[in-house]
Amino acid sequence: MTAQPPLPIAVEEGAVPLGSAVSLVEDADGGRVFLHGQLVYAWDDGDTPTRRFAAAKLADIKAASVADIAAGFGIDPGTLWLWRRDLKASGVAALVPDKRGPRGASKLTGTLISDIKGRRARGDSFRTIAAAVDVSTFSVQRALSADADTDEGTETPAAPATKTAPVDGTSAVDGTAGAADPGPREVRLPVLPDPVDRSGERAAARAGLLECAAPAFAPAARVPLAGLFLALPALETTGLLGCSREVFGALAPGFYGLETILTGAVFAALAGEPRAEGATRIDPVALGRVLGLDRAPEVKTLRRKTAALAGTGKAGDLLTLMAAQHLNGSDDEGGDLAAVLYVDGHVRAYQGRKKIGKVHSTRLKFPVPATEETWVADAAGAPVLVVMAEPGAALTGELRGLLPTLRTIIGDGRRVLVGFDRGGWSPALFQHMAGKGFDVLTWRKGTTKDIDASHFAEVAHTDGHGETRTWTAADTAVEVPVGTTGEVFAMRQISRTVNVPGGGSRQIHILTTDTGLPAGEVIHKMGARWRQENYFRYARMRFSLDSHDAYASTDDDAERSVPNPAKRKAYQQVLAAKARYDKAEADTDAALLAARTPAPGTATVLITNTEHNAITADLIAAETALEQAQAAHQEIPARLPLGEIAPGQQVLETETKLLTHAIRMAAFNTASTLAREVRTNTGYARAGHEAHALVRQALTGSGDIDPSQDGYLTIRLDPLPTQRATAAIAELCDHLTATETRYPGTDRILRFEIKNRAASPTN
Structure with missing residues (x-):
């Protein structure tokens, strides 16, 4: 009997896979879940309880991992855990979202907005402005945004709802938030969509027709390692990229260019993997999103490109x-x-x-x-x-x-x-x-x-x-x-x-x-x-x-003059002979003194030549040995060609090491610059002791990539575990945005933000 081919995971176009067996489709009509191609759950637009029920049951039956289900439904794993707990305890009724209460009138009057903009123009930070005018830092951000409504007593309109995951942590369909005054709704981005397709450029690179692939960013939410974008303003000050272009020019035509290789190496070092072998421990797709590519270079590519740069002999330059x-x-x-x-x-x-x-x-x-x-x-x-x-x-x-x-x-x-x-x-x-x-x-x-x-x-x-x-x-x-x-x-x-x-x-x-x-x-x-x-x-x-x-x-220079180790050994023998001579001399003097001193009642003492020779025999032997040791030491040359002392000695290749030193020095100085900015431009209370630890935590954090505005690349970071750390990185983001740093290889200016922790879901 002919075997029946397996059913597809999804039968509708645009379905998002959740693991290897489940797919999710959400559109204007609602949502549908397919299990091995079979429709198992469906809900209408706005039917929040059923949507939550579907997510919870998929986790209960282990149709996919909790992480995949949470990412597909645009929620945190903790939120999914709460839904499963509530469903088990009280049934579907417990999944009905709480009704949100009415909101008061906005504090952002026209006068207050003008005041906020004036303070910002004078260089005040968001936190300083918020404390001065008695509003939250997110209200300050709303007032400074391009679409802030300056009419007195009005609210900033929310962005139109879509069926992709929002960047503030709320469910795309639920539309709920866990605190008052969450600020303006951000542009909603899909959670980890496929990167920009670069198959055509890769084919051109294989044919030798592409100098290098330029960075291209797809809108994406919850991107791992998005915090590495924070390093770019500080990395620019190290001169690694600019000086490399001046010294090396460019790599041979290929998909990965000079700036991509060096930037990726610095990012990997900041992420805790400074060696090329570390590429096996970093998700290449995750690092590729930060580099603006479909995937980051792997170990063999890094080694080949590094060897090409080292082969120029210009690492010292x-x-x-x-x-x-x-x-x-x-x-x-x-x-x-x-x-x-x-x-x-x-x-x-x-x-x-x-x-x-x-x-x-x-x-x-x-x-x-x-x-x-x-x-x-x-x-x-x-x-x-x-x-x-x-x-x-x-x-x-x-x-x-x-x-x-x-x-x-x-x-x-x-x-x-x-x-x-x-x-x-x-x-x-x-x-x-x-x-x-x-x-x-x-x-x-x-x-x-x-x-x-x-x-x-x-x-x-x-x-x-x-x-x-x-x-x-x-x-x-x-x-x-x-x-x-x-x-x-x-x-x-x-x-x-x-x-x-x-x-x-x-x-x-x-x-x-x-x-x-x-x-x-x-x-x-x-x-x-x-x-x-x-x-x-x-x-x-x-x-x-x-x-x-x-x-x-490589073989060491056999003609290079080096110290003769035999000279040192001979000198040690001279010192030993000198010590024996000094001891023999002291013993001889004591023996002669004892022999010359007459006993009580004895008028004279007679010392014969035989007795004298016996007393001084050890001294004469020690003196002879010292003279022989000194003569042998004088005859030995102080230096010899290396080939006579250590034939076949080698030296390790240095150009690659110097190049990797340059990359890691740039990574260290980048992290140090960010730590200094935390100490001087934020209100972090323990910056003197924890600045480097905070920077390492922020660099490996997740966030959103928003290239929707021409000429800009907005990086919206997820909140850190503590409020004080989140506030400090928010101030750091303001400072780094003011540098107007361009992403290497593009004309996009980087802008940094951090999500409002108050807007994170509580259900």
């Missing part, structure tokens, strides 16, 4: 150009970000099987196969530049080689304070930096005499957050020796007395060539160097700082 743009701006205090630069080395350990040179890791406390990097941070501790160091390179040499690059980035002859730790201690380097127009800020290394207590006095400094700190310090001038020729270099020394574990105290000393800064500010800036260490720790946890984004390697 990109970082330098981004650093120049970053340092030519100003921080939130209006100060110069390049006034202080912090430099530090970072060891990125390698765990693979390739033969990579070993480097001592301060964090791990033992030598490991690794790649060394030199990082530069601005006055606020934000990373601005990273360069790859040669294996085994010291921070002193890296600093000396980095100065011309820093001068090019800064772009003028102003003196810049460069802070670093004791790893860069070198009076010769200090003298060289001062001659090149850079001031030094570092800790003094080695032992030195304590400063007399009479030189100490109380100093203070007030930081950018208004917090004042005080220290007891001495401000003196010192001279540090340069080399072994007796030359000295004059520097300023700031000394402090600190407590040590177990009791007592000791003095620590800061050296600088800047004579104009107050002593308190010098201490503050030296302590602020830990911001760079904090970035390393944060980036290891959240931005995969030490990950290996490329596993390729």
